Amino acid sequence: MSDDQQPTRLQFLEQAFGEHAKAFESNLEDDKFKLEQQKSVFKKRAELAAKVPKFWSTSLQNCGQTAQFIDAVDEDALKALKDVWIEHSASDVREYEVRFTFGKNPYFKDQVLVKKVTLTPPKGLEPAPEKPAPYDLEAPVYLAEKTPIQWTSSEHDLTKKAPRPADVEGKEEYDDFDGVGSFFNWFNEVGEDRTTLGELLLEWWGHATEYAAGLASVDDDSGAEFDFDDELEDDESEDDEDPKKEIDLDDDEKKRPAKKQRR
Structure with missing residues (x-):
């Protein structure tokens, strides 16, 4: 195989699983079929959501990960949101577009x-990124070309009312500074x-109904499932503590995560 020729998926599987490669290949095709079948579920969800006022804006607000990107100036505009749809590329599932109606x-x-997420880096990016390996799920993705928004007036331009700060990288919590500006940035x-x-919208969209109904915590920013064993261990650790130890209420308050201050 030449250096320029990319290995096939089956060749990757053969290297990893040997004689079992074809069975795993068949299993992957079954998973792909299941993903296609899920589209009918999400289409039905869209039909039902259309009957519920502010379904999508409520869902976005109830998800801690997406809510942190919604500024106070966005809330009225997002109430007009009628549908959200995510479509993966037929050629590469790592690429997708998010469609807001x-x-x-x-x-x-x-x-x-519509905002597209692609594996193709923008021209002139320095340093130039390496070409992603086939089927590498950790490959970086990029935001495609700008999506122009026809604001009704300069006064209604939400990105001017709440611009994106320049120093958003490296922040574990966006509560560390005065928000991230308008969602529409x-x-x-x-x-x-x-x-x-x-990436966060991709994770949120699959569980939009739970968030809209309030079944998921507003402050749940981990996306992880509840681990009963871990909870038991935590309880046991607490039971082992000195029962005579005083509880410092002030210290407990310090441990609570700060909430974003809305403008």
Whole structure:
């Protein structure tokens, strides 16, 4: 095989699993079929969500990971959100587009705003990234070209009312500074997704119903499932503590995560 020729998926599986490679290949095709079958579930969800006022805006607000990107200036505009759909590329599942459909609102004229996430880095990016290996699920993805928004007026331009701060990288919690600006800034960004909002929307979308119903915690920013064994261990550790030890309420308050201050 030449250096320029990319190995096939089956060749990767043969290297990893030897004689069992073809069985794993068949299993992957079954998984791909299941993903296609899920589309009907999400389409039905969209039909049901259309009957519930503010389903999508409520869902975004109830998810801790996405809520931190919603500024106070966005809330009224997001109430006009009628549908959110995520479509993966047929050629490479790592690439996808997020489609937001809006009803009439006083802020912008667009009915649909689409943002694409791609494996192709923007031209002129320094240092130039390496070409991603086939089937590498950890390969970096990039925000594609800007999505123009037809604001009804300069006064209604939410990205001007709440611009994106320059120092968003390296922050574990966006509560560390005065927010990340308007949610709609994301549509203007190209290249590296500095806030990882695309990835977070991908995770949120699969559970949008739970968030809209309030079944998932507003402050749940881990996406991890509840681990009963870990909880038992924590309880046992607490039981082992000195029962005469005083409880420092002030210290307990310090441990609580800070909430983003809305403008």
